[in-house]
Amino acid sequence: MDRSQPAVVVEDLHRTFGNLKAVNGVSFSIDHGRVVGFVGANGAGKTTTMRIMATLDSPGSGKVSMGGHNVVHHPAKVRRLLGWMPDSFGTYEHMTVLEYLDFYARALGFKGADRLRRIQEVMDFTDLTPLADRMSNKMSKGQTQRLCLGRALLHDPQILILDEPAAGLDPKARVELKNLIRILAQEGKTILISSHILSELGEMCDSLLFIDKGRIVHHGDAESMVRGTETAGETLVNVQIAGEPAKLIEWALTAPLIKVEEETKRGARLRIQAADDATLAGVLRRMIQDGLPVLDYHREERRLEDAFIDMLGQIDKNTFKAQQPGELPQKNAEAAKL
């Protein structure tokens, strides 16, 4: 594989189902050895894009190449490079974990002792060895997920596509999965992970790819995303008071330059239209002067989730504007290097 070229290149990808544009002009590229998160609401087009990358579906138009091979023209070459973990998968009935892996290892062309050795390696890595004799369709969600990851790793693929691997896992299983992915990343594999759990992706991934209604709406690392949607000259402050939070809300509604972002159990998150320390200190002083029993007052880092939702809101506004007569639709997806 030529490592000077990106591992994954997607150019102006389109895919429609009937009248529905599931993927509508997606372009991005991923360099070798990068871990990229793929984020979007339900039905945004993540799975469709990933299936096309995995040669399981075909592009309506546009070009996808993996490791330098076009997915349509050389699917067999792409499949050799690729490990795929789908969002929902059935395991086979009447088949033990060991037999399951043995079957796929046979299918991938491993023979004799070589096959046993590879299965053993994968089972050790995914900690499946104690479950070798368990029926593969009678395991917990987390165990099934590990089995599926193990299967995807059998042929030691260079590129991994994981569709919502953390969905439905408990916190412990999630941490374990995260560790496995971290090790794989250290081994230099290129990984694309889709997920809804943004905070976790932020930690794991080198960069994030946001998709909405079949279009890429943001690409870059998590911080740039948070900063990008921040409105200049505004600060989010989390305030807790002793007693009824209603008092604080009442106060905030009458105070100048302050908006209530969200009510919390013991107070509220306030959006203050100022960013300098003096003004923020002034707001706290006024609260105390007005008799509010303030227990906690701190500037809040914006969460990835908020940034994402803000961004979707901005896009909706933009598309609305773009639909005004005389204006062309705004193209918000451009090729990006991740």
Place this chain on the structure above:
Amino acid sequence: MNTTLPMLRDFSDHFSPIVVKELRQGLRTRFFTSALILFHTFIILLLVSVTYGAPLEAVNGIFWGIAGFMLLAVMPLRGFAALHTEATDGTLDMLTLTSIASFRILYGKWVALYSQALLVAGSILPYMVARYFFGGVEILQEVVALVMLALGSGVITAALLAFSSQGPLLLRIFLALCIGAGAVPLGFFTAFLVSASQADSLVREFFALDLWEQCSLIGGILALVVYAVYYFLALGASRIAPPSENHSTLKRLIALAVHGALMVTGLLLCFLNTDPRVAFWAFIPLMFLTLIVCMDVLTEEMPRYPTAVVALARRGRFGRLAGRLLYPGWASGVMFSAVMCGMALVILAGITWKSSSVDWDTGPFPHFLCLFLAVFVPVILCINRTNIFANWWVVQLCSVFLGILLSMFCHTMNARDLGVLGIFTPITSLFGVECVNYSRRGSVMFLGCMFSAVWLLVAMLRAASNFSTYTTLEREELELAGQEPSSHS
């Protein structure tokens, strides 16, 4: 090191992975063991009943009834949902990614299912010997009957597997019923063979043949069974394969070869025998195969990727011309079907031409012409837009339904001449002709054939207008070849 790993040496590396998987799963299912136990219990009870004086005739009938049901229905029906389940579970995707060819997937499943059916067939043998000692049994005829059932079981399993790639349950049930209807003649033939007294003459006739005639008869039957199994598996494979692959050209070439051989056999039988009607033995299998092939190629999706035309696009002008017959997709399928139907009809034409007792206007020729032309109607009529395969069957079903309505109308109104209304579609003209008075049949049949030919003509025009798809793909393919001369060579 885990101690359980060496245990998996149970299957050698020579077996196809799919066969290993299917056998591991299949032999572990409760279905297989319980069906086998139930079957044997029943047969033992049956044999015990003979010692209590049950009539031998009836016992023979029940014995073969159960054996036939087991081999032709119960065992093959395990393939009924095989591919559909893999598709909905997402496991088919995983198989695709291992680069196991689609045909290998079907073949592996078929081998696993069929070897279990053969296990059942083998377990019948001891009972046959036991019954031989009770008397009243012609062991040779029974063995032939068992072999027939076993061969039939293989074809039916392949057909059910192929159709299991279809999503809609109703469609699959309907197709299974069609296969069942196709198996009825085999059932009758088996029954005929094992009712010892009648089949006696048939067996004697067979042994009166020369050795080479016996061999070619047996070889011919085996070759047809192998081809039928191959064709069904290839049909299923093309339905689950990724759209960028070409599963059609090879399949069509093999079909051309086999159908050509059958046509030549038919013509030889027709012109070398004193009674040309012997050629029906070649025509009847050819007719069934032709209908299946036409149904298949006329319901293929048009290819969307240049990779699907690679095989022929680079072979110059003749390659591209052959592509209009052999590329995947229904458009080339129309032309290919026309050739296939023509080959089958040649035998009938030969029989009609040579035989004095078979005439052109009311004999089998126009009837089968209409039957063959019926395969083209769904190319023009579109009832189900999303599923071209389902559409083909729905259109045929509707035509049969209209035909039955027409017959009922003519008979209840006692207006037999109204049967002429059926001439507008091939199937309804077949029903209509049966209604009209005998003296008018020839002319009504003629009209029916004429109108049916119009359907073919329109289908061909529609196909020709879709050839532009192939032209585009050929151009893309040649551009691609220019860009990367080293790949596919």
